Amino acid sequence: MDRIDAMRAFVAVVTEGSFSNAASALQFSPQLVSKYVSKLEEQLDVRLLHRTTRKVSLTEAGTHYYQHAQQILLSIDEMDSQLGGLQQNPKGTLRISAPVSFALKHMAKLVAEFQLRYPLVNVDLQLNDRKVDIVDEGFDVAIRIGQLKTSSLIAKHIAPIRVILCASPDYLKQYGTPIKPEDLKTHRYLHYSYMEIDGKDEVFRWLRTQNTGSALRSNNGDVLVEAAIAGAGIVLQPTFIASKALQSGELIQVLPDFELDPIGLYAVYANRKSLPNKVRFFIDFMEGYYGSPPYWDNLIAK
Template sequence: MSDKLRSMEVFSAAATAGSFAAAAQTLEMSAVMVGKHVQALEQQLGARLIERSTRRQTLTEIGAAYLERCRDVLASVAAADQVAENLRAEPQGSLRISAPATYGEQRLTPVIAEYTARYPKVRIDLVLSNRVVDMAEEGVDVTIRSGPIVDTTLIARPLQPGRVLAAASPAYLKKHGTPKHPADLAKHNCLVFAGASTTWRFRRGDEQVDVAAHGDMVSNTGASLVIAAIAGMGVVLQADALMEPAIKAGQLVRLLPKWELPSRAMHILRRPEARPSAKVRSFVDFVLERLG
């Protein structure tokens, strides 16, 4: 199809210029090559487009009708190219983003609000899910993932790692005391995430302490565990994105701040396009500035 479009372009130039030689100068090719393009179209159509003589050339009836349609097609192609170029030059259109639920709600959504304020022509389609999405199959432009990157064909950029914090409510600590060492947690009511390891691992330099967490509540959502901790039920271990709002509000108190808990790598990913659109490129850069 690209060869035919080129031949249509050459035919249109030849008809407009009035001769193969004049068209050749405009197109920066030889007059012989102009003739070959026209002949190729005539062979495909099974009809003569231009009557040629040593002095002049004139369009046949079919040639005149075909020229009109060629100009329409070439104008449509140019308009399509311009649309693509505009999308590359200025962030606009729909941007489909996928992210883990908690991270998306607590970390990403405020950044998206800033981004759309700067680029109002971009419409955001945000999908929050803890499963790994197929970007191509589900039409996702940008995704954020935690943990190791399995699909190495995607373009991945690192974000700040997702940390895990330990916390409890002021009322709980007033009643049960504040743990000074990870081993003290063995005496506390620990709120446990269902399906996760019940061993809480703390590190400080070369020192490592494993705590067998046990308590009277297990849940399959981190949010419910944080709410329970705020209500004074016990000690919770959850992602910083989920815990920090409650800590800043004074609803929870961070415990053992000099000890580190396992963190998870975070990345922002896009598909491997040689020339990503302006909306994708600008959004990735924007997120990296704030969360990278």
């Protein structure tokens, strides 16, 4: 049994939702797809899929294997592309969805430099903080920030994203500087509408209690950072928005010893056996572009 073909068959079953759909996508017979997955489970000595007459679903082991298998197949496809089609110039229209604040601050230069290198690619960059449906809405790539959940999409990690609590010196002078997380309960909170409040530490527990009674709510992080600079309260925002205000002293980090774990900046795209060069070259161009740590974090002390 070809291990790579078996891995592709398994990933296709998960992505397409059934053995018959996977067979059509791979141009295999349903019997061969089923044989590949069964042999893979036999070799691994673990069940990867729950099978019923109506649907298939991942086991816990299958979920872990699926995530790793996607990355392995992606690496193989990238290697094949580099060896077989590296000299092909990418062309066509590249449709990208990206978060508003991140794109305004950090994507214009990237797109301009990408097009200088690949002038046959036209870029259609659409800004939206909601999670678009890449396939249904016709996007080639979506730039997303957060802790991504398992899906049929491929996610390429681009850079770490620090998210910190901060407030203006005037606000802290008037209301006091929190020393420990429980001190936050007496402060005004500026809430980002799309932020998913999750986590087990004391800072997250406080944020969940403030979710419905925030001093200010907005679906734009720049507005909230400007409000924090004006003294409206404490805000939780990524450093790619707040770094200049932190560097200038207009904002001060609050509870630095309790800083949350970094989240990620990802390029997300549909799982395709043959990825268009315009998409592959753009993702390769993004990888490492912002640095590690990203250049905006070099402006401020951690």
